[in-house]
Amino acid sequence: MTKKNRTWILRTVLIIGTIVSLYFVPWPIVKFWLTPLPDSIREQVNKADDYGFDGIIVYVDTKGEKPEYYTSGYQNKESKSPVDPNSLFKIASIDKLYTAVAVTKLVDSGQLSLDSTLAAYYPELEDRIENADRITIRMLVKHRSGIPNFTNTENFWMNPPENSQQALERILDLPAEFDPDEEYEYSNTNYLLLSNLIEKVTGSSKFDYIKYEILDPLGLKNTFGSLNDIDIDRVLSGYYVGVKEDIKTTNYGSMLATAEDVGIFLRALNDGSLFDGEEQEIYSSLYKYNHTGLIPGYQSIARYHKDIDTVIIQFTNTTNFEGYNWNLSEIMYNRILKIVRK
16 A cells, blocks of 8 residues: 555545544534623523523522522413513422531431431331441431432333332332442432431421421521422423423422522522531531532522622523533523623
8 A cells, every 4th residue: 555545544534533523512512612702691691592491590699789680581481471580490409408408407406317327217228228227327418328319210200209208119129339438429319318317307397397497597488398389370381302391280399499599598508697506517518508400391500609709590491301401501500600700
């Protein structure tokens, strides 16, 4: 083979490789990365439809300034009604922050022990959850238990359980993902068990305890335990790409709240005003101070930014677990954050 032929073959291979690699580039993400940043949050939020979101709510609370609300899109696509900034939203895994605070307060009051095992509180699970005699409450809070995640079980989202017991039954007798405290793996089962434990220790529902210890002291009246507790008309409609119907009535067991309520809670969590005594020290050893949430039809981002003393809450009501939907919500959020920092 001549040198000229080898050069031609090499160039051809490189061209083919480039074409193939370009096929796998996430172009929707690249497009919004490269788009010039607008001058205002309002302009950015108004682009929600371009990102594939039917509706969006953004709440911005900078210390010393009046909180601001931004919305675009539809409260309900069928009626074409505009998004109400005071809508209730399924906050999904953001509720783990509330659960972690509740556990912290029970530990500080001596009602729970972080170093006691799952089997000590639930002897009936010792032979149903692997390593239950070695998994501590601390490991549950920190996602270091190795217990399988019930939302990863087959057809969970298509056929959701009707209650916490049915959800728990999905992982009983399954092998552990890893030995206790050897790794980190996010598992909703950890917080299902913690929620049940809060109820077992307090003798009331987890939400009643959260309301008494967290919501009432902060004056939060627009946070609720489930769909069963509210007027469904207050809930922002939720949509899944490819499904025409509004899925807001589907109950996955999520707490609901307004963006303002989540923002007030998040600031109190981060500035320490939510805690008494040694509670903040305990909490800091257990869990994080920001969170995201994702269930069909609802994705949320709740973060406090210390450098600018600002809380930003973002709710978007369109999801697609198989596409770039979540990435685009993060891009939307990060662009809003850049504008705030400017």
